[in-house]
Amino acid sequence: MVVQAYWSEQAACRDTHADALFADAATQKRAKILCTACPVRIDCLTEALDNRMEFGVWGGMTERERRALLRRQPHVTSWRPLIERPQPAAHRSSAGRGL
Structure with missing residues (x-):
C-alpha cells in the first residue's frame, strides 16, 4: 500500500523558516516568489x-x-473548484486573482 504524503511535505517552502512566510510586506514578496513554482501551490x-x-x-x-x-465571495465553502478552474489570460498574472 502506498501512503500519500501530506501536501506540505512537497512544498517549495518546506525548509524555509516560518518567519519568512509570516512577516512584513517586503519579506512576503520574497515568499510569494517562492510560491510561484511550488508544486503544491493550489x-x-x-x-x-x-x-x-x-x-x-x-x-x-x-x-x-x-x-x-x-x-468578495463570502459564501464559498470549498475553494478548490474555483482555484483549479482555468482563468482568463487577464487574470493569470497573480496567484488567486480573478477568482
Whole structure:
C-alpha cells in the first residue's frame, strides 16, 4: 500500500523558516516568489482559504489578498473548484486573482 504524503511535505517552502512566510510586506514578496513554482501551490492556497488562515503567505497570497477574496465571495465553502478552474489570460498574472 502506498501512503500519500501530506501536501506540505512537497512544498517549495518546506525548509524555509516560518518567519519568512509570516512577516512584513517586503519579506512576503520574497515568499510569494517562492510560491510561484511550488508544486503544491493550489493545495496550500485551498487550505488557507477553506480554513480562513489569518496570517502569512499561503499559496502565493498574503493575508490581505486572501481577506479581500473572502470578502468578495463570502459564501464559498470549498475553494478548490474555483482555484483549479482555468482563468482568463487577464487574470493569470497573480496567484488567486480573478477568482
